[in-house]
Amino acid sequence: MEGKHFRRGLGWPANGASHDGGAARSPGGDAPPGPGSCTGHPTEPGRIHLCSDRRSRPALSSGPLGAGRSEVTLSEPLEDIEGVLLNLDGTIFVGDRLVPGAADAVDALRRAGLSLRFGTNTTRMSRTALVSRLQTMGLELEPGEVFTAPLSAAAWLEKKGLWNLSLCVPEAAHADFGHFKINETSPQAVVIGDLGEAWDFTRLNDSFRHIMEGAEFVALQRNRYWHTGEGLSLDAGTFVAALEYATEREATLAGKPSPMFFQGAAESMGVELFNLAVVGDDPGADVAGAHDCDAAAILVKTGRFQGGALTRSMPRPDLILDSVAALPAALGVGF
Structure with missing residues (x-):
């Protein structure tokens, strides 16, 4: 999310933008905490604390996101994020190339101690062949980190x-x-x-x-x-x-958006679903699937969603980013 910086443990962008039409906070200023709002939480390595309304996510109450409305305001506390499930095609790579900044973002998440899995519905190749393809593109990962349908x-x-x-x-x-x-x-x-x-x-x-x-x-x-x-x-x-x-x-x-898929990925990481952040480019498979499991849902504007717009009928993500390159900053993880 270029130009938007989330404070660790705080559920609003520092520039005060509001997604739902509420009063914007002054740039650089903190809004008074309301009922259930997040006022800052200590974090440990491998545990990233966000804020959101994950327990009761309504559909978007406004029309398509337009200029200046590129993120969802977060207000209710999330449990600590201990693992991240990253969609592959459209999120980590598009075509035969990695999304710019994807490899660096993955490295930053690893250094923060977060458990990672790369999830995909692809059925055209084995996990071994998929890992080889990703390594050729420049992404370092192990076969055990890839979870497929x-x-x-x-x-x-x-x-x-x-x-x-x-x-x-x-x-x-x-x-x-x-x-x-x-x-x-x-x-x-x-x-x-x-x-x-x-x-x-x-x-x-x-x-x-x-x-x-x-x-x-x-x-x-x-x-x-x-x-x-x-x-x-x-x-x-x-x-x-x-x-x-x-x-x-x-x-x-068996694949996304089935709870079976997300449960299997979370179990392979040794984390609870509520402590999982799902990152993807598909409002249906990624965001809706995360919602059904009560995981955090982060939508990226690349791949399938590139140039698209959220509408009232679409499931509401907890966060929208320009690309996966912005994920470490959004989670409070430094490069």
Whole structure:
């Protein structure tokens, strides 16, 4: 959030801007604390204290954010932030390049002692391949720091004891299900991801029949479409919706915005959901998903949200930033 500096432990920008139309605070001055307002809290390494109205987030009461209205005013205290879940595509990188300042921001969060996970709904490659791609772009991270929709689904399937699967995901993503048995004859579960051009009537009809015969129906994500280098392309959600309509069964969603995804990411960090900040570019998958789990929601104006505007119907984030590069400053973390 260029030009806006949040004081550690205080829920308003130093320049006094107000999102909800309330009285602006004078530049550099502190407003008198009201009921439930945050008056400053001591912090420890790895514990960042913010302020917000997370317990009761209404939809935006005004129209699209315009000039001078680029952030949400925070007023009620949050619990300490101990972990950060960062969306990848559109937040950390766009296309084949890191968002400017993303690598430095990640380094700053690490030095502050925060637990980090990089979360994604992508089903077109394995976690290992994704990590390799990110490292090539210049981001240093370990495979264990990446949490994907396929890994979320695999953990759920293990808990359910469902080991025989029909996998509708690209071959490159099969590695994340390496400890399961592929069974296209009588599977216990059908897992739907993004097959892209590999989708055809036979594949879709086979999945339909398996589900009708009693197999569990698992969707890795519900995205309707995505931006390719050649334009828009149908995503997995289109085929999930078709199967739900035909079978009259609702899929179990493993990726964002499912609580299953955020719970799994938080557990992998050893933090409670209320102590988690979710950072992403998608008001639906990232902000709404964080709200459902009572995690903090931080929206960045890159990727999917670039050039967009929040409307009344959209879930309200706790904070809006120009890009992930502004995240350390917003959390009170120095470079």
